[in-house]
Amino acid sequence: MGSGSLTHNLHEFRQSETVVTEDYVHEFVQCARHAVMAHDTAALSDLGGAPHGHRAHPSDEHYLPLLIASGASAAGESVEVIDGGVTYGVLSMEGYIFGNLPAVTPAVWVFERLKNKMTSESIIVQHPQ
Secondary structure (H helix, E strand, O other): OOOOOOOOOHHHHHHOOOOOOOHHHHHHHHHHHHHHHOOOHHHHHOHHHOOOHHHHOOOOOOOHHHHHHHHHOOOOOOEEEEOOOEEOOOEEOOEEEEOOOOOOOHHHHHHHHHHHHHHHOOOOOOOOO
């Protein structure tokens, strides 16, 4: 799991007086979406080569989780787009699911995995008398 915003220019967010989505946001999102869906790690890794890459991400800390999540997926693995829209005209909330999720919600799935791990190991807690 990775978390960030697909576009994250907080300077423009703070200066914005409109909620009309900036054209560069759409262009960057489309480029990133294409690279993610194609598992094109070279294109994803070249933030400066993407249209408006440095404008979309003046610093890369909110872009790096996408690279990590994408890199952890297998080539050819399914990718689902979560179109989260654009907030305040400059913050794309698009997300991606790599691979197939289990039939339960992610929180339940994590809880079940942790519960099974804990019960499959001998964990004994002794309380002092």
